[in-house]
Amino acid sequence: MSLNIRIASQLIAAFIVCLGTAGVGRAAPPGDEPLPRPAFRYTGADLCVKCHRSEQGEWCDVATTAAWRHDAHSRSHEALSSDNERTRAMEVALGIKAAATASCVACHTHPVDEPAVDEETNVLHAGISCETCHGAGSGYLDPHMQKSWRFLSSAEKEAFGMHDLRNPVAKAKNCLSCHLGEVATNRIITHQMYAAGHPPLPAFEMEAFGAGMGRHWKRVWEKSPQIQEQAAKAGYETEGACELSRSLVGSLVALQESVHLARDYAAAAETNAKDRPWPELAVYDCQACHHVLAVPSWRQEAGYGQLVPGRPSLVRWPRRLAAVAFEQAGMATDVDALLSPVVGVLNSRPFGTADGLRRVAEDSGREIDQAIEALVRWRRDETLADRERVAIEQILASGQNVGDFESARLLAWGLIHGLSSNADWPEDVRARKIAELTALLALEFPTPAYPSPPAQEKPFWQTSLAAAPATDIGRVRAAFELPSAARKPAPTVIEVIPTPR
Numbered sequence: 001m002s003l004n005i006r007i008a009s010q011l012i013a014a015f016i017v018c019l020g021t022a023g024v025g026r027a028a029p030p031g032d033e034p035l036p037r038p039a040f041r042y043t044g045a046d047l048c049v050k051c052h053r054s055e056q057g058e059w060c061d062v063a064t065t066a067a068w069r070h071d072a073h074s075r076s077h078e079a080l081s082s083d084n085e086r087t088r089a090m091e092v093a094l095g096i097k098a099a100a101t102a103s104c105v106a107c108h109t110h111p112v113d114e115p116a117v118d119e120e121t122n123v124l125h126a127g128i129s130c131e132t133c134h135g136a137g138s139g140y141l142d143p144h145m146q147k148s149w150r151f152l153s154s155a156e157k158e159a160f161g162m163h164d165l166r167n168p169v170a171k172a173k174n175c176l177s178c179h180l181g182e183v184a185t186n187r188i189i190t191h192q193m194y195a196a197g198h199p200p201l202p203a204f205e206m207e208a209f210g211a212g213m214g215r216h217w218k219r220v221w222e223k224s225p226q227i228q229e230q231a232a233k234a235g236y237e238t239e240g241a242c243e244l245s246r247s248l249v250g251s252l253v254a255l256q257e258s259v260h261l262a263r264d265y266a267a268a269a270e271t272n273a274k275d276r277p278w279p280e281l282a283v284y285d286c287q288a289c290h291h292v293l294a295v296p297s298w299r300q301e302a303g304y305g306q307l308v309p310g311r312p313s314l315v316r317w318p319r320r321l322a323a324v325a326f327e328q329a330g331m332a333t334d335v336d337a338l339l340s341p342v343v344g345v346l347n348s349r350p351f352g353t354a355d356g357l358r359r360v361a362e363d364s365g366r367e368i369d370q371a372i373e374a375l376v377r378w379r380r381d382e383t384l385a386d387r388e389r390v391a392i393e394q395i396l397a398s399g400q401n402v403g404d405f406e407s408a409r410l411l412a413w414g415l416i417h418g419l420s421s422n423a424d425w426p427e428d429v430r431a432r433k434i435a436e437l438t439a440l441l442a443l444e445f446p447t448p449a450y451p452s453p454p455a456q457e458k459p460f461w462q463t464s465l466a467a468a469p470a471t472d473i474g475r476v477r478a479a480f481e482l483p484s485a486a487r488k489p490a491p492t493v494i495e496v497i498p499t500p501r
């Protein structure tokens with residue numbers, strides 16, 4: 001059967017499956033109800049691992065399984081064991097059993113039971129597995145092995161149940177559902193959990209965290225020239241043009257998801273106040289309450305915008321980089337103005353009202369989508385270096401008056417992606433700048449190791465926790481200086497004078 005006919009028949013099948021489960025997927029599960037079942041069946045990581053143990057030809061030339069074994073996700077369920085000291089303390093403080101608590105399970109494990117260990121490969125399965133991220137496999141297993149699959153659109157892949165994680169929007173949503181939180185999948189981390197000992201989740205920059213988990217993929221632009229040619233011919237355009245443009249898209253999605261988290265939590269609090277009491281402090285900016293009481297302080301200097309001074313705002317860290325993203329998309333959007341309906345609700349009373357937040361949070365969506373659309377249209381052509389350079393300079397300018405550690409981190413990661421690929425500054429200048437920011441803001445991830453990291457390797461959240469209070473924001477701002485004079489001189493422009501006829 002040709003792929004097209006197959007796709008048509010599978011689409012119909014997928015549609016019927018969707019009809020069968022309509023109404024299950026959307027609603028926010030109150031409290032500790034089990035997760036909604038996906039429209040497709042999980043086939044089990046055993047199966048994926050059987051093929052993806054070695055390279056799958058030229059398209060997938062990374063041995064995924066080996067990378068995943070070294071990835072913290074493959075053993076993320078171990079954090080729910082009472083043998084873990086931190087977890088035991090949380091269990092006592094909260095009066096729960098972590099492994100039996102739906103929200104812990106939703107973020108730390110794969111949602112269905114699978115054999116604990118693949119005997120042949122010794123791979124653990126109870127952690128976050130292939131299908132937790134890529135989607136349940138029953139619909140795409142067959143067709144995804146055909147070469148024509150590569151060039152399907154994200155929407156077509158999604159119709160078979162595969163989240164097209166090469167697509168920066170799908171990828172950011174996937175990662176943020178756990179690394180920020182998502183109500184629809186019950187991935188909600190509460191302030192009680194934090195206070196009982198859960199590590200604060202660091203600000204999330206998709207491409208840096210992708211590298212930090214030990215990446216088991218290559219970009220199409222890193223693959224063989226032959227593959228790149230085929231991709232160009234097929235009109236392949238899922239990935240976007242460069243790490244920096246992807247990072248900017250990720251910041252826009254994070255901005256949107258931070259608002260959605262508050263909105264969806266507010267809706268859940270209205271229908272189920274017992275399990276979802278209002279307000280939930282963890283959907284607000286941690287630094288609003290957790291900072292040193294000094295006068296003057298960085299918090300006062302950073303200002304409150306349109307917010308009544310002293311009121312906690314929603315999560316702030318995506319905003320600076322998102323502002324650069326809007327500029328790059330050629331839009332005049334002011335992030336504060338974009339969020340002003342939300343700010344209005346927060347001004348009406350501290351923390352806002354559940355009803356108010358539920359109603360106003362939709363407004364930002366259209367402009368964010370428009371900016372994403374512009375950024376994914378960047379191409380790897382002769383204009384790319386110029387676009388990158390302008391974005392780099394905007395990030396540098398924003399960093400020079402940044403107010404807080406987490407926002408500075410997001411800017412720094414974006415900058416590093418830009419400087420890593422843009423040759424407008426000499427190599428040694430770029431390398432020094434990257435090293436300086438990495439040290440100052442503790443940006444380095446531990447080298448992923450399996451089965452458990454060597455004792456001296458702290459998980460990333462631990463290094464970031466230690467660095468935040470000790471960081472002098474003045475030094476951070478100074479580190480965002482990279483004089484344009486250091487830039488390589490532009491090539492002498494030779495004016496082309498049209499030959500007279």
Ligand code: HEC
Binds near residue numbers: 044049052137145
């Ligand atoms: C029978 C072998 C086999 C099994 C089982 C298998 N794969 Fe694959 N997979 C492949 C091959 C071959 C390719 C590369 C196809 C190509 O060359 O375009 C691939 C490609 C992929 C891709 C890249 C798709 C894209 O759009 O670029 C992903 C993601 C993937 N597999 C995930 C999975 C997951 C998750 C599972 C388990 C549910 C799985 N695979 C099971 C053989 C397999």
Ligand code: HEC
Binds near residue numbers: 098178190200
């Ligand atoms: C919203 C998703 C989410 C929820 C809910 C959640 N966690 Fe976590 N947890 C994470 C993430 C993400 C990390 C890793 C943070 C990082 O390193 O960036 C983590 C880290 C941890 C760690 C530290 C692991 C280590 O390697 O040091 C422990 C322990 C832990 N979680 C236990 C729990 C328990 C127990 C619960 C339920 C009470 C829970 N988590 C609920 C997402 C979640």
Ligand code: HEC
Binds near residue numbers: 062130132165167217
């Ligand atoms: C934590 C989420 C996560 C888990 C777990 C995960 N993946 Fe992936 N995978 C990704 C992301 C994200 C990408 C693509 C990212 C990009 O292009 O920026 C990817 C890409 C791939 C690709 C494309 C490789 C290429 O060369 O382009 C394959 C194949 C794949 N994954 C298979 C697997 C298999 C098999 C497993 C389980 C052993 C697995 N993944 C587990 C997130 C995950």
Ligand code: HEC
Binds near residue numbers: 177
């Ligand atoms: C199903 C929830 C879930 C999803 C989806 C998810 N993660 Fe995670 N991630 C976790 C948890 C839980 C941990 C902590 C594991 C541990 O240490 O026990 C973690 C750990 C990590 C770490 C290691 C952090 C450290 O402290 O060393 C990185 C890096 C990471 N994730 C990146 C990503 C990226 C990139 C994506 C998207 C492609 C992603 N994650 C998707 C839940 C998730």
Ligand code: HEC
Binds near residue numbers: 289
């Ligand atoms: C509206 C104010 C507010 C916000 C926002 C807030 N907290 Fe708290 N937090 C508190 C208060 C009050 C306590 C109790 C302090 C005490 O008694 O020592 C506390 C206690 C804690 C504790 C345990 C004690 C300590 O100070 O170490 C942790 C950890 C914590 N919060 C983390 C967070 C994280 C992470 C966030 C953001 C996701 C956050 N908080 C957001 C007010 C807030």
